[in-house]
Amino acid sequence: PWSVKALQVQGGSPLTLSELQGVYRYGPSERASAMGVQDLHWLDLKSLTIAGGTYQAQAMLGAQAPMPLRLDAQGLVQAPVPGGSAVSLDARAQVIGELAGADPRFQVQANAVPSGQRPGTPMLAATALIRPRAAQPLAEADIRVNRLNLAAWWPQAPSTELSGTVQARPQGEQWRAEARLSNGLSGPADRQRLPLSRLVAEVEQQGARWQLRQLDATVGDGQLQAQGWFERDGATPWGRFEGELKASGVNPQ
Numbered sequence: 001p002w003s004v005k006a007l008q009v010q011g012g013s014p015l016t017l018s019e020l021q022g023v024y025r026y027g028p029s030e031r032a033s034a035m036g037v038q039d040l041h042w043l044d045l046k047s048l049t050i051a052g053g054t055y056q057a058q059a060m061l062g063a064q065a066p067m068p069l070r071l072d073a074q075g076l077v078q079a080p081v082p083g084g085s086a087v088s089l090d091a092r093a094q095v096i097g098e099l100a101g102a103d104p105r106f107q108v109q110a111n112a113v114p115s116g117q118r119p120g121t122p123m124l125a126a127t128a129l130i131r132p133r134a135a136q137p138l139a140e141a142d143i144r145v146n147r148l149n150l151a152a153w154w155p156q157a158p159s160t161e162l163s164g165t166v167q168a169r170p171q172g173e174q175w176r177a178e179a180r181l182s183n184g185l186s187g188p189a190d191r192q193r194l195p196l197s198r199l200v201a202e203v204e205q206q207g208a209r210w211q212l213r214q215l216d217a218t219v220g221d222g223q224l225q226a227q228g229w230f231e232r233d234g235a236t237p238w239g240r241f242e243g244e245l246k247a248s249g250v251n252p253q
Helices: 030-034
Strands: 002-009 015-027 040-050 051-061 068-078 085-099 106-114 124-130 138-148 162-171 172-182 196-206 210-221 222-231 240-248
Touching: 030 040, 138 172
Parallel strands: none
Antiparallel strands: 002 015, 015 040, 040 051, 051 068, 068 085, 085 106, 106 124, 124 138, 138 162, 162 172, 172 196, 196 210, 210 222, 222 240
């Protein structure tokens, strides 16, 4: 068993971790057998407080090939609500995969819903397939948010009310991502708000070439539209790119 009263990470925006308690074990166990290996690294994080949220996590990693990995995390997050009291969110996340092999893959699931209420529309629901050694590590993703406040998860982030979807998946030899988001709490960046109130974007990737099919955003009282492409070629540090950007009514101040 181990415990740490407080740990501060220095930087431009210092971050404090407190009330850390956990247990680490290594060796043969029933859990190891269930995961198909002889020995297992097992970490049980019993408590962690960060940014007003309290979290627990359990991580298991097989010591032999295929090095199966499983991570389960739970937390209670206090999410400020503009014009009202904070809402407590039950957050859960899970990662399952294998580290060994030429093409390791990890299935990720995450969700956050108001606690003490009947299950309804979640503030966050996400699934993803991660391939760390692939040309496109984010193989697939499906993220849905409803009035999501980024500042509730990270104090240095702007306060938001994000709603919408972000989806990514392969289509034939291409990889395609789409984002359709609205922000009900837009405002100036110097007031820790996000000036963006609406975003529609479509991106495609095939090999070394990325193409921005569409970018349509509302920033403050103005509009931004863009499209273009970028390709890594190795000849220059920035690669080759070409695009078009249109802005109307955007105040840079």
